[in-house]
Amino acid sequence: MGQDQGRAGCQGERRLPTLSSVTLIATESLTKTYGGRVTALADLTVAVEPGIIGLVGANGAGKSTLIKILLGLLAPTSGRVRVLDLDPTTDPAAVRARVGYMPEHDALPPDLSAAELVTHLGRISGLPRAVARERASEALRHVGLYEERYRPVGGYSTGMKQRVKLAQALVHDPDLLLLDEPTNGLDPAGRDAMLALIHRIGTEFGISVLVCSHLLGEVERICDTLVAIDGGRLLRADRVSAMTSATDVLAVEVSEGTEDLAARLAALDLSVTREGRMLLVPLADDATYDLILGAVAELDLPLHRLDQRRHRVAELFATREPSHV
Template structure:
């Protein structure tokens, strides 16, 4: 096991009868912050349950923090903090005792758990609200309390499922800042599942993209974004003729009105663009290398896999049928 990896799998698969939820995953998740991405039905929930030792893999092997998922699930869970997307808090409890209780469930001494609960709530900005009942909390306050529950035992790896979902701008900013602090100053690792690409880019250096149980991509975001280099041009007059000529000459073109992005896959791409513009009488007012966003990368990967997707929101907001991926209903499944 490489000391720089927090999760490592080889041939990891999980099936429920004929349904394959995870298909031969070979993953290497480094220390630091990594995004776990994929549409509903991609296998993210099954993957998390499998690496936590909550369900048994059908085949393959994996380690988390150097521990075997098949035989050391309890030890893995003791070193991981989990912040779920769903509401997992008791509305009748106040925050301090909810977080303390989370610590006791992990085996902490009650006195130690209470002291750590105070520290954790202070860290997530909930120090002044710690004695309020959770049922009076806003969405942002509940998210912060869930994060405090996840970090009370000072875990090496925090799994945060949609941590900034549903938050207003101010609270969302605080959540992102807190996660960054844990990674950069606390030297902790974060596995973050989110559909908010902007937040993912601000927190994570690496991504793992799953689709239909298969590994679609993994690696550093910056390295993966370099795969899809483009030149952006702003065209006045003859834009349609220019687009058609570039396509005829083998260039991949994306266009929104007068703005075109041309795949920079050939030598002297800018020269070819200028020559084509001259031939059709188009005016190029601006030209520069386009820096792809994570959204662009996401769409490019999915297009390369043969899926026609308009945006990441379209892909991540799959029909309800696609959410039933953990197990067939006959086996009690149906969750995403």
Template sequence: MTKRFGQVEALTDLTVSVGEGVTGLVGANGAGKSTLIKILLGLLDPTDGTARVLGHDISSQAQEIRRLVGYMPEHDCLPPDVSASDFVVHMGRMSGLPATAARERAADILRHVGLDEERYRQMGGYSTGMKQRAKLAQALVHDPRLVFLDEPTNGLDPAARVDMLHLVQRIGRDFGIAVLVTSHLLGELERVSDHVIVLDGGHLLRSSATADFLKHTGGLLVEVIGGDAERDQLGEALARAGLTCHPRGQLVAVDPPPQGLAVHDVVRDTAADLGLALVRIQPDQAHLEDVFMSSSTTAGAAAPGGPA
């Protein structure tokens, strides 16, 4: 699928699939994330290609798709002079629920998202975190089979971000609703996604299980009590012992050792000889950001577009 706006290609030859659980759609601002969601909702037409959502064609069955799908937009779109309760009930009615069922579902879902005690307040007086929760509630009120969450942590403080990500995880794993969630903050999606799709400039860089992105590199991370001096002292001693290592923040990152070398024993004995107190030795795990940066450097040479 391709989408052009004039001479600008927002999506280029994109072929991808989204399954059950939580799927993270990651990329910088302008990568094409919101454009893809709007196409899947039938709000934008692709320039070339097509897509199916829950078995329905986006071109001819967009209304049926929107009946079955929940959508939490990125930008603030809440009427300020309406309570969350009235708003979510109204959205439930718009999705086809009878009045009584809409009220029951609204009360239930507002409790799940943490707005039970604030549901009768006008939303114009809500904090950013409360507004995000109200947007999430309206996306869930009609019991959708799939929800699109566009930057659900946008504008939230660190504590509120953690709470929102926990809600996203519950939707996919406890409620059994498939989730496609977008973010430009890569670390967020590591924690909650079962599958990750990486976009860059409208191109698909990679689509695979989150565990495949975060596999063990074969190296270690080592921390000792102290500051930079103690870290560097350990790193230099490990280098003399035949290990390749470098500083990473307050840690010493040790590259995968030569075959047969008992690297844990070397680290332990070296720290003991130096009189340094070990805090931890842990596997060095790749991060989504590392994979994204690595993929981005080769995207210009060959943008992958095969099926995921």
């Protein structure tokens, strides 16, 4: 990548972030063009810390291309990249030893059992036979397939197949998981279960996870950091908490008597709008809280919530991908 480093070096005056050892993934001016015509990634500079990271973007935004570069499966056209402080372009085997990959599509051999398949993939990762078998059982237990592990994969549901893919990504005990559209093809309950599983892996197992999705609402629920790309370019990278700053609207919800409360607040000259079971009141100052609490107490209503509304991440991208959020 000498030539690429030279190119990135020429752009040093732009003060690109330093690729430090605490950084999980970092790219500098990363560009990938296919056949010199299609630009999948364009001058992408981003750095993320360990945690659960959502990589979001519409179909064709460049997510899969980025994942393949992070794994050292594809060479960038120019720019620099580091994963766990390793360079996947020069040291792909070292990266893949510490990174688990769950691809978007699958070609699972239907006649093999999940235990055989995951053990085999563990052996390919370099684990001795007995260790691979033990680790495969453990990984299949983590994803909830322990009881079914000796059944042929061909008879599995889509959700079970997705979990086999997740188990094989976990088998060699990686420090980072790269998950490409892990909820693809799942029904709403299956999506919820998969998201909960990913969240548990990221929080309880201490493994960092990069979840790639075109569904912003999904990754927003489980990630601490979001990286949004569009047309191969960085839209925004930030912690979810920073993207969901508080608004100047108070949300109040009572378990019963919503109409009475709305009327009482209006009588107090507060401008009230209703959104489902919630009443929204502009927050002028601390006195607004007191007026609402006073009205709730006066009507003797059971208060369910009273808090400052936060922006939803989706609002930040609403103009760009309305159909996907």
